[in-house]
Amino acid sequence: MQGSRAAQFELYKLYAKAMYNVALRILNYEEEAEDVLQEAFLDAFTRIVDFRQETTFGLWLKQIVINKSINYLRKRKMEFVSTDEISEVPDEDSFDDSEVQLQAEEIRAAITQLPDGYRVVLSLYLLEGYDHEEIAHILKISENTSRTQYMRAKKKLKSILEQKGMRDE
C-alpha cells in the first residue's frame, strides 16, 4: 500500500513550507502556489511507488513542485525569453553589490518584483541551487539563455534594491 496517513502527514509537515516557498517564488501568487502544493503532494503520495530511491524524497518532490509551477506559469503564457533579448551578454560584474547592504527580506521582496522569466531563472539558480544546465532542461531553453537571463535578472534585482534606497551610504 501507499503508507499510512500519519506518515504522509509527517512528510507534509516536513516539506510543505519549503515547497510552498519554491512554488511561490516561481508563481508569485499565493493561491496558485497552494494549488501547486496540493497537487504535488497528492501526486507524490499516489505515485510514491514510482519513487526509486535514486534521490531523496525531498528532491523528488521539489522536481514535481517545480514542474507543476512552470506549467502553471506557461498557462499564463509566460515567455521565458524573447529572441532579441539574448543578443548581448552583460558584464560579469554587473552586480557590483559591494556597497549594497544585503538583507534577506529586502531581496526576497525585490525578487517578487522581477518579471516572470527573470524571477524563475534567478530563483532556480540562486535559491533552488540548480545549475544552468539543469535550468535549461527544466525550462526547455538553451544553457546560454539561462545564463543571460540570470545575469539580466541580477542586474534588474540590483536596480530594484537601489531604487528602494538600500544603498548603504
Place this chain on the structure above:
Amino acid sequence: MNNRLETFVKDNRKSFDIMEPSADLWAKIEQGLDARTKKKPVKLYLWMSAAAAIVVVFGLVWLYAGRLQNKDLEIADVSASYAKKEVHFAGLITEKRDSLAIFASANPELYKKFTADLRKLDEDYERLKAELPTSPNQTFVVKAMVKNREIQLQLLKQQLLIINQVDDYKRVNQI
C-alpha cells in the same frame, strides 16, 4: 565581489523560506487522498477480473492447442529396442540419483556441483527430445538420447564413487 549576492543567499538560505501555506491545506490534500483511495478498490477489482479472464482464455487456448499437438514423439515410436535401453538407463539413473541424494546433506558443496553437471546433461536430453519430432534422421537423434542417458549413468557412478570416498575420508579424519 561579484558573488556577494550568491554568498549572501547561501549563508542566509533559511530567511528566504518564510512564507507559510494556509493551515487548511493539509485537509484539502487529505480530502484528495480519500477521493483517490476510494476509487481504488473498484479499479483493482476491475483489473483483477480482467486479468482472471485473460488467464482463463489463455488456459483454454493452451489446453486446446496442446490436445491438437499432442503427437509428442517418443523413443518407442522410432525404435523399440532403443526405447527398452532408455527405460533401463532411466531406471538406473533414478536409483543412483537417490543414492547420491543421501550424501547431499553431508557434502552440500560437492552435491551442488554434481547436480549442476547432471542438469547440463539433462538439458541436452530435453533438447534432443524436442528435436526428435522434426528431425530428418530420427534414429540418429534417438541414438544420441540413449547415449546421453548412458553418459548420465556413468557420471552418476563416478560421482557416487567420489562422494563415497570423500565421506570415508571425512569419517576417518573425524576419528
